[in-house]
Amino acid sequence: MRNKLAHYQRPHVLIVDEVGYLRLEHGDANRFFQLINRRYTRSSMIVTSNKRVSEWAELFGDEVQAVAILDRLLHDAEVLTINGPSWRLRGRGDLLNKPPESTQNGENQPTDPPRHPHRGPQKGSHEAD
Numbered sequence: 001m002r003n004k005l006a007h008y009q010r011p012h013v014l015i016v017d018e019v020g021y022l023r024l025e026h027g028d029a030n031r032f033f034q035l036i037n038r039r040y041t042r043s044s045m046i047v048t049s050n051k052r053v054s055e056w057a058e059l060f061g062d063e064v065q066a067v068a069i070l071d072r073l074l075h076d077a078e079v080l081t082i083n084g085p086s087w088r089l090r091g092r093g094d095l096l097n098k099p100p101e102s103t104q105n106g107e108n109q110p111t112d113p114p115r116h117p118h119r120g121p122q123k124g125s126h127e128a129d
Contacts, residue, residue, distance in 0.1 A: 001031070005031075005034060005035060005038060008035055008039075009035075009038050009039060009042075009043065011043065012043060012044065013043070013044045013045070013046060014039065014043065014044070014045045014046075015045070015046045015047075015048075016045065016046070016047045016048070017048045018048060018049070018050070019047055019048065019049040019051070019059070020049045020050055020051035020055070020056070020059050021050070023058075023059055023061065024059065024060055024061070025061075026061060026062065029060040029061065029062065029065055029069075030065070032060075032069065033065055033068060033069050036069050036072045036073060037068075037072060040072040040075075041076075045073070047073060053070060053074075056069070056070060
């Protein structure tokens, strides 16, 4: 464990993405606290989360531990809150907001797989090369 913590202390900037995607077990939350504590005031971090700060106690399963982590993360931090639609789903409003089209007899029609804008048709697509 010491080797892993030492490994994550080396970068000048450490990016931790999607904190809160999965709830952490107590041991994992403790290791995350140790990482934050060791980097505190020494190195920069970028942390992303879809959880509000008020939800972190539930995420870590321990309010005291969540407060200790947030205390270190938020001290001298720049907090950016981004509201709005998902960046990953941009341009896909046609899929998200439209009800499925149906045939005359009420059954759903099969649709082609989505295309990546730079890759062309995906495998199994009915478009000609």
